[in-house]
Amino acid sequence: MQRLILYTPLPEESRLLQKALRSRMARQSDEELEYLAFTDADTAAQELQHNGAALIGWDVSTEPARRALVPARAACRDAFLLAIAEQNTSPLLFLNPGIGPNSLVLRPVEKGEAERAAAEMAARLFQQAVDSRLSFTIHTREGSQNIPYSNICYFEARGRKLYLRLPGEEIGFAGTLEQLEGELPANFRRTHRSFIVNTDKIEQVLLTENTILLWNGMSVPLSRSYKKEIKELCHG
Numbered sequence: 001m002q003r004l005i006l007y008t009p010l011p012e013e014s015r016l017l018q019k020a021l022r023s024r025m026a027r028q029s030d031e032e033l034e035y036l037a038f039t040d041a042d043t044a045a046q047e048l049q050h051n052g053a054a055l056i057g058w059d060v061s062t063e064p065a066r067r068a069l070v071p072a073r074a075a076c077r078d079a080f081l082l083a084i085a086e087q088n089t090s091p092l093l094f095l096n097p098g099i100g101p102n103s104l105v106l107r108p109v110e111k112g113e114a115e116r117a118a119a120e121m122a123a124r125l126f127q128q129a130v131d132s133r134l135s136f137t138i139h140t141r142e143g144s145q146n147i148p149y150s151n152i153c154y155f156e157a158r159g160r161k162l163y164l165r166l167p168g169e170e171i172g173f174a175g176t177l178e179q180l181e182g183e184l185p186a187n188f189r190r191t192h193r194s195f196i197v198n199t200d201k202i203e204q205v206l207l208t209e210n211t212i213l214l215w216n217g218m219s220v221p222l223s224r225s226y227k228k229e230i231k232e233l234c235h236g
Contacts, residue, residue: 001032002125006057007044007065008037008084013109017057017082020111020118028122041068048072053079054128055121060094060101061086070098078144080124082117084109136184138164138173147171149185154220155196167216191230192223205234 004021008014014037025033033055038044041059045068048056053076059065060083073081083094083101094101103120105113135146153165157177164171177196180188184196191197191212203215210222212230222230 001034002054003034003036003052004055004057004121005044005048005053006035006037007039007041007069008057008059009039010059011039013084013107014039016109016111016114017117020114021055021121024115024118024122025125028126033125041065045069045072049075052076054125055080055082057082057084057117059084060099061089061107063093066094066099073099080121082121136164138171145171149188149198150200152188152198153201153214153216153218154198155180155184155188156220157194165218189226189230189233191226192221195220199230199233202234205230207231 004018006014006017008017018035018037021033022035036044036047036053038047041064044058047053049072056073056076056079058069058081060069073079077100080103081099081101083099083104084107085094085104086107102124103117105117135148136152138145138147147164147166151166153167155177156163156165161172162175162177162180164173177190177194180196181190187199188196189199197212197214197220201214201216201218202212204213205211205222206213207222207227210224210227212220212222214220
């Protein structure tokens, strides 16, 4: 379930934006969305920092509200941020890397503007859902990185970390192969206690040498317990 964190001191504005987004989500997506609305910026910022959100709506028209948002935004850099501002709020106050809004509505927020913002938010969630099906997401302190499954050669457990192997690059992250097995597409198969391979990349299986050759010149080990499965897969 995805989450929306909405901060605005105006309850009617909050209801209008939530209604528009609920309506849009009902028409466009099966994605479940949790709506959390706040009239206090510091409380909303604490919720963002502790639990995150995929969508943020934030009143950026006052200095205290902007100040509260900056550390929360740093913790949710990949979230879609809708900035809500007064007509006379200078864009220089919120169009900066510390806030980085993805969209903007100006007060008074009318129904049409609320629906436009809702459409943009729903589109972001839809795209994220598509990306999650086609890509593997690595989460780090610097943010999230989506890597197309088609680019991945294999995953390796080494030391206390996992490593995702791309042609010419290796990316380390936390986790276990056991967790990965249940999350990856069907073309990713275990070949060894320390390896999960993208079978679309297999060029040749050397059973007598307990080795799998990949099309790009890489090789990975093949243990006895996985030989039968891999042999049937590649020659089936």
